[in-house]
Amino acid sequence: MAEVREIKLPGVGVRLEFETAAGEQVAVVVHRGGRREVMVYDSDDPDISTTVMRLTPAEARTLSEALGGSSVTEVSRVVEQRIEGLAIDWIAVEDDSSFADRSMADGMFRTHTGVSVVAVIRGTETIPAPGPDFVFAVGDVAVVVGTPSGIDQVRTLLGA
Amino acid sequence: MFAAVGADVALAFVEIGLIALVLAALARLASNLGVTAIPFYLLAGLGLGDGGVADIGIAEDFVALGAEIGVLLLLLTLGLEYTGEELRLGLRTGTVPGLVDAVLNFGPGFAMGVVLGWSVPAAVLLGGVTWISSSGVISKVLSDLDRLGYRETPSILNLLVIEDLAMAVYLPVVAAVVSGQDAMSTIVTVAVALVVVVVVLIAAMRWGHLMSAGLDRGNNEVLLLAVFGLTLLVGGLAQQLQISAAIGAFLVGLALSGPVQHRVSALIEPLRDLFAAIFFLFFAFQIDPAKLPAAMIPALALLVVTAAGKLGSGWVAAGRAGVGRRGRLRAGTTLVARGEFSIVIASLAVGLDEEPELATLAAAYVLLTAVVGPLLAKNSELLDGVIPGRRRKSPPEVRTADV
Numbered sequence: 001m002a003e004v005r006e007i008k009l010p011g012v013g014v015r016l017e018f019e020t021a022a023g024e025q026v027a028v029v030v031h032r033g034g035r036r037e038v039m040v041y042d043s044d045d046p047d048i049s050t051t052v053m054r055l056t057p058a059e060a061r062t063l064s065e066a067l068g069g070s071s072v073t074e075v076s077r078v079v080e081q082r083i084e085g086l087a088i089d090w091i092a093v094e095d096d097s098s099f100a101d102r103s104m105a106d107g108m109f110r111t112h113t114g115v116s117v118v119a120v121i122r123g124t125e126t127i128p129a130p131g132p133d134f135v136f137a138v139g140d141v142a143v144v145v146g147t148p149s150g151i152d153q154v155r156t157l158l159g160a
Numbered sequence: 161m162f163a164a165v166g167a168d169v170a171l172a173f174v175e176i177g178l179i180a181l182v183l184a185a186l187a188r189l190a191s192n193l194g195v196t197a198i199p200f201y202l203l204a205g206l207g208l209g210d211g212g213v214a215d216i217g218i219a220e221d222f223v224a225l226g227a228e229i230g231v232l233l234l235l236l237t238l239g240l241e242y243t244g245e246e247l248r249l250g251l252r253t254g255t256v257p258g259l260v261d262a263v264l265n266f267g268p269g270f271a272m273g274v275v276l277g278w279s280v281p282a283a284v285l286l287g288g289v290t291w292i293s294s295s296g297v298i299s300k301v302l303s304d305l306d307r308l309g310y311r312e313t314p315s316i317l318n319l320l321v322i323e324d325l326a327m328a329v330y331l332p333v334v335a336a337v338v339s340g341q342d343a344m345s346t347i348v349t350v351a352v353a354l355v356v357v358v359v360v361l362i363a364a365m366r367w368g369h370l371m372s373a374g375l376d377r378g379n380n381e382v383l384l385l386a387v388f389g390l391t392l393l394v395g396g397l398a399q400q401l402q403i404s405a406a407i408g409a410f411l412v413g414l415a416l417s418g419p420v421q422h423r424v425s426a427l428i429e430p431l432r433d434l435f436a437a438i439f440f441l442f443f444a445f446q447i448d449p450a451k452l453p454a455a456m457i458p459a460l461a462l463l464v465v466t467a468a469g470k471l472g473s474g475w476v477a478a479g480r481a482g483v484g485r486r487g488r489l490r491a492g493t494t495l496v497a498r499g500e501f502s503i504v505i506a507s508l509a510v511g512l513d514e515e516p517e518l519a520t521l522a523a524a525y526v527l528l529t530a531v532v533g534p535l536l537a538k539n540s541e542l543l544d545g546v547i548p549g550r551r552r553k554s555p556p557e558v559r560t561a562d563v
Contacts, residue, residue: 010246010317011299012308029308032422039309047487049309085373 025049036060087148090121091155093140099158105132113153115146175219179208183437194304195534196297198499199527201437205444206452206523223442230439231507232395232409233432234500236387239413240425241295242321244368247361247414250321257315257477258322261495264469266291272462281337282514288330289506289522290466294499294530295320301494301534312478312487316494319477327501328357328410334508335404353403360411368417376420383420384427387412406504436500443503444523451520459524463532470495471543486544493540497533502526 002018009015009029017027025041027049034057039049055063093100099107109115120127120134121141127134136142136158144154186200242250269290273283298320307313332353336346375386391409398408416424474492483491506522509515536543 007314008246008249009308009314010243010250010321011241011295012303012317015309015314027309033426037306037308039306041309045484045486047311047484049306051306051309085369 033057034060085147086145087151088143088145089151089155091142091144091151091158093136093138093142093158095138097136097138097158099136100138102136103132104130104134104136107136107157109144109154109157113146113150113157115144115150115154117142117144119143172219172222176222179219179223179441182208183441187437196294196300196497196499196530197437198294198297198440198503199530201440202444202503202523202527205441206447206449208441208445220445223438223445226435226438227442228405228439229392230432230435230437230442231406231504232391233428233435234439234504235406235410236391236413237425237428237432238295238324238327238501239410240416240421240428241413242324243421244364244417246321247325250318250325253480254318254322254477257319257473257480258326260476261319261323261470261473262291262326264472265466268462268465268469272458276458276517278514278517279512281334282509282512282518284334284337285505285509285512285518286521288334289502289518289525290462290469290498291330292323292327292498292501292505293320293470293495294497294501294533295324297497297499297530297533298494301497301537305538307490307494310487310490312474312481312483312491315477315481315483316474316491319473319495328361328407328414329354331407331410331508332357332403334505335407336402338508338510338512339402349402352401353407356403357407357411360415364411364415364417368415372416372418372420375416376418376423380423380427383423384431387416387424387428388431404508406508439507440500440503443507443519446516447520447523448516451516452524455517455520455524456528459521459528462521462525463528466498467493467496467529467532467536486541489543490537490540493533493536493543495533496529496536498526498529502529 002020004016004018007015007017013029013031015027015029017025019025024043025046027039027041029037029039031037036055036057038052038055040052041049104117107117109117117130118128119142120130120136121143122137122139142154142158144151146154182204183197183201186204187197190197190200266287268287270283270287272290273286278286298316302308302313302316333350336349336353339346339349375383378386391412394412395405395408398411399405471489471492474490474495475488478488478491502522503526506518509518512518
């Protein structure tokens with residue numbers, strides 16, 4: 001993947017720049033509201049650029065899917081922003097975990113730590129929003145959301 | 161405000177309605193011409209105010225209060241414009257260009273005030289008028305000319321951030337100086353104001369997200385009312401403490417951060433546009449149109465000197481980012497436009513003997529720079545042949561950081 005440089009444009013948004021293998025300098029300006037502009041730099045004077053297109057957030061998604069990308073990164077960035085002060089983490093249930101073969105209700109994670117288990121990944125399967133009677137198995141990976149300190153507590157509970 | 165007489169209210173509605181329609185027509189004209197509406201609002205105010213073609217009467221109370229609210233909302237949005245992270249980045253990278261900018265652009269205004277025989281507070285205000293570029297005009301110019309991708313653009317925007325921060329110090333100092341107390345209490349007021357500003361700035365950068373997160377829970381209606389209320393309340397309290405209502409509103413804007421910052425910006429914008437238009441209009445009401453031609457001479461002199469000043473600021477700022485000669489000229493010319501904040505600063509002269517002259521000169525100056533600035537920015541390559549120095553065909557091989 002090309003190395004992308006991120007340049008802050010205070011009051012506007014950010015500009016992401018990279019160079020293609022063919023030597024073209026490309027940039028995308030992401031406005032705060034989600035509008036995007038795609039621009040290509042002049043080969044004679046790399047200080048100036050020509051705007052190739054202006055995209056609404058929906059059009060940007062369409063274009064990125066047409067190019068074979070996905071909108072995962074964008075979504076996760078929104079999540080991060082929306083819940084400032086919260087963290088998301090993936091915690092594996094280890095061999096020696098006291099929680100293997102015990103249920104979600106036994107853990108009382110939310111009561112003790114304020115942390116929610118939002119999904120469990122078991123092998124190739126993802127179990128969204130596991131209920132109180134969900135039983136953990138060794139090798140499960142719990143996707144948790146909460147404060148960083150709360151998540152540390154859960155890691156101690158589940159991991160050991 | 162109004163006597164509760166039906167006929168008066170009816171007349172006031174008619175007047176305000178007509179004024180708003182005139183402003184709408186002017187804003188439309190401005191956007192067709194691709195320039196900011198501020199000079200047009202000022203011209204409208206000159207035409208409608210004392211000594212103008214049509215004198216408004218009964219609606220003046222409303223317009224006066226609306227103008228005050230306009231100032232607060234302008235400063236609230238100035239504070240809202242940049243995130244804490246952007247302010248930190250600006251401080252880290254922009255101190256030198258910021259100082260150059262201050263010396264080259266505050267200096268001429270201050271000197272002109274002294275030459276005109278004004279008192280120190282009035283000269284300090286005129287320095288502020290010529291110092292601060294219009295972030296509103298400039299971001300519009302950059303976007304209209306498709307220059308957001310240009311190499312020098314981050315340098316320009318960073319300089320605006322620095323000016324924004326400089327306002328946080330300048331405004332309370334000026335408010336204290338203008339209030340005209342004796343030396344000792346002026347120093348105390350300035351010190352108190354600066355401590356408040358620094359504490360709020362640090363708190364906003366560290367913990368602003370907590371207050372913002374609290375506000376972010378409400379729906380748009382709640383948020384709009386809460387922020388509007390907070391701005392007026394803090395502004396009023398700051399005014400009571402002689403720190404000036406404007407700085408209070410500015411600090412509210414600075415303290416809001418995170419997702420709520422963008423929500424508030426979007427919500428406040430229409431309200432700000434409305435009241436800011438009223439503010440520019442009211443500012444020009446108090447100017448005698450007959451005095452404007454005479455003020456054009458010092459205004460032109462200031463235009464020439466401070467356009468060169470901004471050219472210098474932009475040259476230095478863009479040069480530090482490794483931008484080539486043409487880009488440095490583009491950065492300089494783009495910064496020439498003054499606008500909303502020059503008028504806000506001039507409006508702080510309430511109670512000074514020089515108030516009418518300062519207002520007239522500031523209006524003349526903004527009329528010139530707000531129109532000339534964008535034109536210069538658009539045609540900066542013309543300067544390439546005029547300004548002496550090395551011209552290079554090919555860009556520099558090595559480029560340092562892009563900030």
